[in-house]
Amino acid sequence: MSQTKPDPPLLEVEDLRVHFALRGGVLQRFTGREHGSVKAVDGVSFALRRGEVLGVVGESGSGKTTLGRAILRTVPITAGRIRFDGTDITEMREKTLRPMRQRMQMVFQDPNASLNPAMELLAAIGHPLRIHGVTDDDDKVRATVSEALDRVGLSPVELFLHKYPGDLSGGQKQRAVIARAIILGPDLLVADEPVSMLDMSVRAKILELMIELKRDLGLTYVYVTHDLATAKFFCDTIAIMYLGRIVEYGPAEQIYADPKHPYTQSLLRAIPEPDPTKSVPRDLPRGEIPDAAQPPLGCSFHPRCPVAFEICGWESRDLRDLLERHWLAHPDDEFDRERRTVGDLAALDEPSLTATVPVGSGHPAQDVVDLLERIRADDPHEPTWTGIRDITPAAGGVRVEFRDDCVDPSLFDVGGGQQVACLLCRDGNKSKGPNDGRR
Amino acid sequence: MTTTPELHHVRPDTVMSVRDLRIWYGTARGAVRAVDGVSFDIRRGETLGLVGESGCGKSTLGRGVLGLLPDAAKVAGHVLFEGEDLVGMSRRRLRSLRGPQLGLIFQEPMTRLNPLMRVSQHFLETLRTHQPELSKEQMRRRAIDTLGAMGIPPTRFTNYPHEFSGGMRQRIMIALALVLNPAFVVADEPTTALDVLVEAQILTILADVKRNFDTSILLITHNLGIIAEACERVAVMYAGRIAELGDARAVFARPAHPYTRELLASTISLSTTSLHYIPGAPPDLIAPPSGCRFHPRCPDAMTVCPQRHPPVVTTELNQDVACWLHGPDDQIPPGGSAPLEREAIGVADEA
Numbered sequence: 001m002s003q004t005k006p007d008p009p010l011l012e013v014e015d016l017r018v019h020f021a022l023r024g025g026v027l028q029r030f031t032g033r034e035h036g037s038v039k040a041v042d043g044v045s046f047a048l049r050r051g052e053v054l055g056v057v058g059e060s061g062s063g064k065t066t067l068g069r070a071i072l073r074t075v076p077i078t079a080g081r082i083r084f085d086g087t088d089i090t091e092m093r094e095k096t097l098r099p100m101r102q103r104m105q106m107v108f109q110d111p112n113a114s115l116n117p118a119m120e121l122l123a124a125i126g127h128p129l130r131i132h133g134v135t136d137d138d139d140k141v142r143a144t145v146s147e148a149l150d151r152v153g154l155s156p157v158e159l160f161l162h163k164y165p166g167d168l169s170g171g172q173k174q175r176a177v178i179a180r181a182i183i184l185g186p187d188l189l190v191a192d193e194p195v196s197m198l199d200m201s202v203r204a205k206i207l208e209l210m211i212e213l214k215r216d217l218g219l220t221y222v223y224v225t226h227d228l229a230t231a232k233f234f235c236d237t238i239a240i241m242y243l244g245r246i247v248e249y250g251p252a253e254q255i256y257a258d259p260k261h262p263y264t265q266s267l268l269r270a271i272p273e274p275d276p277t278k279s280v281p282r283d284l285p286r287g288e289i290p291d292a293a294q295p296p297l298g299c300s301f302h303p304r305c306p307v308a309f310e311i312c313g314w315e316s317r318d319l320r321d322l323l324e325r326h327w328l329a330h331p332d333d334e335f336d337r338e339r340r341t342v343g344d345l346a347a348l349d350e351p352s353l354t355a356t357v358p359v360g361s362g363h364p365a366q367d368v369v370d371l372l373e374r375i376r377a378d379d380p381h382e383p384t385w386t387g388i389r390d391i392t393p394a395a396g397g398v399r400v401e402f403r404d405d406c407v408d409p410s411l412f413d414v415g416g417g418q419q420v421a422c423l424l425c426r427d428g429n430k431s432k433g434p435n436d437g438r439r
Numbered sequence: 440m441t442t443t444p445e446l447h448h449v450r451p452d453t454v455m456s457v458r459d460l461r462i463w464y465g466t467a468r469g470a471v472r473a474v475d476g477v478s479f480d481i482r483r484g485e486t487l488g489l490v491g492e493s494g495c496g497k498s499t500l501g502r503g504v505l506g507l508l509p510d511a512a513k514v515a516g517h518v519l520f521e522g523e524d525l526v527g528m529s530r531r532r533l534r535s536l537r538g539p540q541l542g543l544i545f546q547e548p549m550t551r552l553n554p555l556m557r558v559s560q561h562f563l564e565t566l567r568t569h570q571p572e573l574s575k576e577q578m579r580r581r582a583i584d585t586l587g588a589m590g591i592p593p594t595r596f597t598n599y600p601h602e603f604s605g606g607m608r609q610r611i612m613i614a615l616a617l618v619l620n621p622a623f624v625v626a627d628e629p630t631t632a633l634d635v636l637v638e639a640q641i642l643t644i645l646a647d648v649k650r651n652f653d654t655s656i657l658l659i660t661h662n663l664g665i666i667a668e669a670c671e672r673v674a675v676m677y678a679g680r681i682a683e684l685g686d687a688r689a690v691f692a693r694p695a696h697p698y699t700r701e702l703l704a705s706t707i708s709l710s711t712t713s714l715h716y717i718p719g720a721p722p723d724l725i726a727p728p729s730g731c732r733f734h735p736r737c738p739d740a741m742t743v744c745p746q747r748h749p750p751v752v753t754t755e756l757n758q759d760v761a762c763w764l765h766g767p768d769d770q771i772p773p774g775g776s777a778p779l780e781r782e783a784i785g786v787a788d789e790a
Contacts, residue, residue, distance in 0.1 A: 233714070270636050271709060288637055
């Protein structure tokens with residue numbers, strides 16, 4: 001490029017939200033009562049310059065795929081803005097949007113499911129040309145398809161034009177899918193796990209092709225993946241997602257060298273390396289990604305976080321986890337005895353900063369208080385206790401009060417373009433929580 | 440019972456010996472030789488990793504050693520378990536071994552539990568079938584203990600499968616396979632459907648299983664990282680055959696077979712600095728390449744490679760490898776070790 005002034009971003013996403021309404025049973029559907037929503041994408045912002053590769057990395061349920069689709073407007077957007085090459089496309093009508101779609105294409109994860117098994121490659125890859133009214137002339141379609149096939153390495157093209165997807169290997173299918181995605185000459189490619197279904201021995205080849213296409217066609221990528229290793233190799237910028245939000249964002253090099261969010265740190269440590277002399281550490285976060293319909297209060301990661309502290313959002317459900325972990329670690333007869341002192345644990349499932357632990361029938365409330373104190377004595381360093389203010393016997397059970405000053409962290413700047421949604425980074429990267437360093 | 444073949448000496452701590460196992464399926468285009476002459480031993484309490492790309496026959500092999508193949512599959516060779524040959528064994532005898540002696544952990548934990556049955560019922564059904572002498576309370580204890588070892592709290596014992604997350608369901612599946620304390624378990628891609636943090640949790644559980652249950656595990660995966668993490672020994676499979684088998688550390692440090700070496704180099708990990716791949720694609724098992732099946736993709740191929748299938752030899756590092764680079768030299772015809780001249784692999788054959 002000859003200009004020296006910085007390009008405006010090709011893609012700008014501002015506080016994007018995609019919420020899916022939950023509907024309950026048949027009756028609720030009939031009465032139209034809403035049942036809350038799943039916040040698949042919940043306030044995501046970033047800007048992507050031409051020629052850049054953004055890696056959107058997260059586990060299943062993090063909202064990364066929904067984000068990728070929302071950028072192309074293939075899922076309904078609840079709030080926020082998407083600007084593509086300076087044009088706001090958030091509320092653009094399908095008719096005006098369609099010509100824009102020529103410039104933004106998608107590559108899906110499963111090449112087997114992205115190609116119509118009854119369509120020859122010539123028809124499948126040439127389809128976008130006809131749909132977008134570029135040309136309907138058979139010779140022109142054939143010429144353009146041949147060029148695209150050649151571009152993705154499916155040559156000699158005569159061999160492939162009349163093949164069906166079933167005749168191709170996994171890698172060849174993914175090449176065909178990429179050929180179809182680039183045939184309209186797009187600027188932006190959203191690639192959703194493009195190599196994760198492929199064999200190890202061919203993954204690198206597809207990744208290499210994507211790098212070549214970026215160089216030769218000036219493509220910009222949003223690379224959606226769960227695989228931090230390929231993202232490290234391919235991406236300029238990384239956005240780590242957890243429960244619909246970006247929890248860490250910044251230049252790839254910096255994120256891999258110095259991950260700041262405890263979630264990013266554990267993801268990086270959990271990857272099994274093909275080297276038997278290195279092993280995955282045992283002190284990894286407990287549990288799994290929580291239910292997105294009712295995310296944890298405060299920081300979404302706090303129930304699993306090894307360095308969580310007082311104000312990270314401790315609440316009723318953490319108390320249930322605490323009880324269950326205690327019983328897991330203790331022998332059966334202790335469980336049988338203690339379990340009877342506590343009533344139905346479902347009482348703790350509603351997120352709340354004051355929880356009432358029901359007392360088992362025939363037991364005084366003091367038994368439950370004693371049980372909780374015994375659990376505390378067992379493991380006084382368990383971070384959940386830092387968020388509990390008071391435990392008192394009350395009507396119908398034992399009342400447990402959590403701190404009400406918990407904070408839902410936003411993205412804090414830690415310098416060098418890196419942003420982290422963790423309270424430990426609130427005052428720059430030197431800030432330390434009271435329990436920092438304890439594992 | 441068939442007679443025990445004396446192909447190799449068998450170590451006394453061997454739980455299962457597989458000898459020259461062949462499994463093929465008939466199709467309209469011809470027989471698919473999914474497993475084609477595989478031999479290995481599994482020792483007591485060890486985890487043997489079986490790694491290979493999709494379509495190499497690793498899952499078929501995993502089912503084959505449990506006698507769980509569909510009727511259409513043809514089997515030859517021997518699978519010796521506790522002095523009996525599972526190949527050709529009566530269905531009734533096989534069924535009595537499955538559960539108390541042989542177990543299987545599936546890839547998809549979501550689909551393997553009955554959604555209409557509580558977790559407790561899954562366990563009680565299994566225990567009632569195989570150990571009817573236990574009292575109901577003993578069964579409950581046993582189930583809760585096994586679930587506890589997998590990190591499932593006792594409070595969740597009577598929940599339904601849908602009330603658990605994916606990782607927890609996989610733990611329940613593992614507990615269900617282990618509750619009868621079988622001597623041998625096949626784990627077929629047990630973490631493939633799971634996220635990286637949950638995968639790490641399951642791998643630590645599998646490591647604990649070895650310690651607490653004295654169970655031998657055949658761990659099938661396509662992920663070399665998991666092999667490195669969880670297995671003592673590893674068998675690398677290519678196109679229906681075992682290319683290399685040995686101590687995991689030795690195989691990873693000094694791969695003897697070019698396929699192992701290339702596969703390790705192709706794996707993209709956090710320490711990857713340049714991309715590497717194997718030209719071509721894994722072969723069609725209906726008409727596999729002659730001789731060594733890897734020769735069309737092998738950078739070290741010699742003229743002998745397409746002519747004869749390499750026999751298994753043991754290297755100084757105690758790796759069993761089927762590759763002419765390691766001999767035996769007296770079986771290589773004169774001039775056989777000259778580099779193989781090949782037409783460059785066209786992209787047409789590329790993956």
